[in-house]
Amino acid sequence: MKKSTVSKDSEDSQPWTEKYRPKSLEDVSAQEETVAVLRKTVLSQNLPHMLFYGPPGTGKTSTILAIARELYGVENMRLRVKELNASDDRGIDVIRVKVKKFARTVISKNTRGPPYKIIILDEADSMTYDAQAALRRLMEDSSNTTRFCLICNYVTRIIEPIVSRCAQFRFKPLDTSSSKSRLEMICAKEGMICDSQTLDELVRVSNGDLRTAITYLQTANTLFKNEMITLEFVRELAGFIQPDAIEQLIQSAESHSFNKIENTVSQFFLSGYSAVQLLFQIQDQIIYDNTGRFTEIQKAKIAMYIGEIDKYLSEGCDEHLQVLNLIVTISKNISNYETMDFD
Ligand SMILES: Nc1ncnc2c1ncn2[C@@H]1O[C@H](COP(=O)(O)OP(=O)(O)OP(=O)(O)O)[C@@H](O)[C@H]1O
Numbered sequence: 001m002k003k004s005t006v007s008k009d010s011e012d013s014q015p016w017t018e019k020y021r022p023k024s025l026e027d028v029s030a031q032e033e034t035v036a037v038l039r040k041t042v043l044s045q046n047l048p049h050m051l052f053y054g055p056p057g058t059g060k061t062s063t064i065l066a067i068a069r070e071l072y073g074v075e076n077m078r079l080r081v082k083e084l085n086a087s088d089d090r091g092i093d094v095i096r097v098k099v100k101k102f103a104r105t106v107i108s109k110n111t112r113g114p115p116y117k118i119i120i121l122d123e124a125d126s127m128t129y130d131a132q133a134a135l136r137r138l139m140e141d142s143s144n145t146t147r148f149c150l151i152c153n154y155v156t157r158i159i160e161p162i163v164s165r166c167a168q169f170r171f172k173p174l175d176t177s178s179s180k181s182r183l184e185m186i187c188a189k190e191g192m193i194c195d196s197q198t199l200d201e202l203v204r205v206s207n208g209d210l211r212t213a214i215t216y217l218q219t220a221n222t223l224f225k226n227e228m229i230t231l232e233f234v235r236e237l238a239g240f241i242q243p244d245a246i247e248q249l250i251q252s253a254e255s256h257s258f259n260k261i262e263n264t265v266s267q268f269f270l271s272g273y274s275a276v277q278l279l280f281q282i283q284d285q286i287i288y289d290n291t292g293r294f295t296e297i298q299k300a301k302i303a304m305y306i307g308e309i310d311k312y313l314s315e316g317c318d319e320h321l322q323v324l325n326l327i328v329t330i331s332k333n334i335s336n337y338e339t340m341d342f343d
């Protein structure tokens, strides 16, 4: 009796992303083609080395854990599966010592499942070049006893010889209806009240990342216990920028006055908004504008600038300077040359 209370308490305090992590391949939403191929592979019990790639929160880690559970059962997983992620050191020494040692150990034939172990290298795109190079040989030498599953967001950061040793599986951003039905299932289990429109917004602001959507849902539940969650609250959680603030930035670009642009950008940051979020929303407001405010060529150029700024931001450049850069560049792009005063 006491035992079940304890486990219920620990379940209650768990992040919902863990509590509702798919336990089997059947629970993995939206990745139909990938899951269909993987299911056949699991049935044959003959896994190749695998490379899972795709955006965050789309089910990569959950899928390999579900496969391992199906192959070995929960009890044997600890002996047969080794998981290394970005929090572990993954330089060349770890590959040479830890991974090599685990890959070479022979396993008992009496336990359930196929006669090999699985080494999961999660967030493999943060592995050093040398470590990846050391892995090449190891993957071949230990293929009798071990299968590797590399997981990453950016497949281009994995060296070609490793990619070519693996069967590749792409995970796509979750579509709206799959994300929504998973969120509805969680709401029902948690006794949460959330209308359809709010769930749609939750899915939209999380851009196909189900982990983010579930985290927002849990935060909303903690703060709004037993109350209906509002659309505004979801937007606030996601750091949604008021359309007015974006309109002011665009108008400052149209004014072609550097002083005005500088003031508006400073005001934007004083309101606490984030540059990355701005890129998402300004893209909606300009690229998908159909009022004829911007020409097709202007939209195409602005899309390129937004892409460039996104790259600079992901490399850690200063947010304020990059937004200033973006608005000045947009201003230059939409001027009709006679009024342009930047050149
Ligand atoms: N396809 C999916 N089906 C069901 N739940 C999912 C799916 N994708 C993500 N989730 C939910 O989001 C959480 C995070 O998923 P997971 O760790 O598998 O993502 P990931 O693709 O490995 O992301 P990252 O690239 O950030 O590591 C899971 O615990 C689960 O609750």
Ligand SMILES: [Mg+2]
Pocket: 060, 061, 062, 122, 123, 151
């Ligand atoms: Mg993961």
